[in-house]
Amino acid sequence: MRKRVVITGMGIVSPLGNTKEEFWNGLIGGRSGIAPMASLDLSPYKSKLGGEVRNLQPEIHLGKKGLRYLNKGTHFLGSATKMAFDDSKLPQDGSLGDQIGIVIGSSLGNFSETTDYFHEIIRNNPSELSPMLSYDVALNSSINYVSVIFKVKGPVRTVSAGFTSSIDAIEDASRMIQNGFAKVMIAGGVEQISIDLYLIFYLRKYLSGINSEQEISAPFDVKRNGFIMAEGSYVIILEELQHALERGATIYAEIKGFGNTYVGAKNYSTLERVSSVEKAMQEALRNAGIKKEDLDCMSANANGCQIQDPIEANAIQFLYGEDVKHIPISAIKSNVGESYGTAGAAQLVSTVMSINTGIIPHIINHAEKEPENNLNLVLDKPLHKQINHAMVNNMDYEGNNSCMVVSRFS
């Protein structure tokens, strides 16, 4: 009998706000967190919008000491972790010892901070630069910081798997609890917007508006033309069930199952890509020990990508056949944009909120779906529905497809 893993805390730093409540009220209120990019000068480029974190006051969560040496992503992750910790009511004095660990997903990490540092190196005498300038430049330094301030002594890992990094990190953290390495795991993802990462996406032609179309985050809509990049940190506290029950914790949901496949090994045909996503969904269902009919809703990966949105839509249609009209589909990237390495964690916390409130947020910016898309998209207004089991889909363009089943605890 494998150990059961439940969610007992959530912390959110997002384009919709920097608390769980603001994020959720934004989603069900149909608000958009996307606006002209304030932190970057994008005048030479065509895509101008972004889902930026605004008005975060990390000192409220982390204190003032040492904050100036830490980069934006570490502020995000540290703040989200503190809020998740507070939410869980677990002790924060280090008394969990080696029974608490961290797994965080990040695809693009501190690349920009690292290249800023390199720019200092080539413009100055490098041996005179303060070591504090490079205090927080390694790709895993945000996680190190969190481990130090929260005195984490168990397993600590940063997972990078492209756009599925954070959902893969949550799976990895659940597995560590199941394997008995810790009773509590901090899990989730973090990403920060920077000019470097913007250019990586821009040069690969991933962003909406690149060919002067209307810039919009419109999952599954006919006018979609790419994604809008976003940032944030979404952190959950995972806990071994007995540990949570014994301390009388509030249990938000249970991690039930996971499945993943990969589409990076060759030039897969569209049909192969569809079947690969379907396989990941089936594996997650099998792993959770439930049938597709048991699912009450699905959080789509869809981010407005011309090619990938229909692949996901077809995979869901293949999985359900005629019954596809019974499964409501949400797509929160319409509100919060594509936050790549932390996108899966964002979808997961939204889904957990749905389980706890019985409300599924609707897809905004949606006017018209493609005629061959038969999905039951949640549109116009939030859908009220009791949810026992839900699926979160997460896909990378050239890599992992990861699907997670999360369920009401019973």
Add this chain to the structure above:
Amino acid sequence: MTKVVVTGLGLVTPVGTGLKKSWESFIQGRDGANEMKSFDTALYKVHRSCEVEDFHLDVELENQISENTIHKYVYYAAREALRESGLLDDKESNRERFGIAIGTLAAELTPFERLLRKDTSLKDNGFDKIVAAVYPPNSITNILAKYFNFEGPTMISLNACSSGNHAIAWAYDRLVSNKLDVVMVGGGDMIPQTEFTHFHNLKALAPDKCQPFDKNRKGLMIGEGAGILIMERYDYAKKRGATIIAEMAGYGLSCDGFHMTAPHPEGEGAVKCMSDALKMAKVNPADIGYINAHGTGTPHNDKTETIAIKKVFGDHAYKIPCSSTKSMVGHLMGAASAVESVICCLVLRYGIIPPTINYETPDPECDLDIVPNKAREVKISRIVNNSFAFGGNNATTIFTKLE
């Protein structure tokens, strides 16, 4: 529960490209340190590192793979490992059950740095399609998957200097749980000027040579290269008649939760990590025949690692040969524990322990048997491989002869 075994190994190190060349250098105790070639160190106090020399891929592959040298190192080591395992030309297997897990620290920075050195005016100028294509770090796993037709899930382990061991632990879990049959694991890293400067300004770099456990040790020597292991389920390896090199018997993970750059002074995290690994592998401390130390050559690490080993192994600690191969190849950062895991497998195969070279003056605080300066023949069957990264991110793996 099935066992997990190693069936193929591949290496690119500063002391040799390929397993054979590297191993010969290891048992001869060759020092891979040299004057830095890839960038100008005139403004630094340290001018040496361990760079890979005379590296060539077949000409037709050279341009195909990628502009990024790290991809070539990892490709080379992966092909060597796959060939040994008998899976390079395999047509039988279900490739969807072949996964990849690779550790790195910052190898993807080097092409960016090269471009930016040419035009220092604007940071944005460092970007072009080439740089965009080699980032993010999972471009490494995607390239390996494409070239070797691995169709299962992948991950990049970004865990600083214990990245390689983390990748191995990740693979172990997915093999034992029967999600995958085979995982290509390991690590690859290069020497970006960014990392060189970071370590340099922390005063962590040795000026001339890396001297782990020596009283006068002055720091680490930064290195580059790649190490790859083919890990698979024992039942799977047996079924296809593969030659088994070693069993990957268990691992331990821990965090100091103490400081961003300094280890816990009592080695608390390191103790937990080694103890958990022994427990998982069901190995008595007294049965360990060799420890491949993290042994970076920094004053802090070597002292606390010695303390931690004594805490875990008690009096037996003095009887276990415990060498640092970083004395020869330097600290390969994200690739370090992967390369050292390959070395552990070779120690099991050949019964020879590579030495800790550059050892001159004993340090009473580092008084273990560090196999000074000369390789040693031994009869052993169980090995501990330590990696303790900056940030207190610790991972230990255990390799044994298959019984």
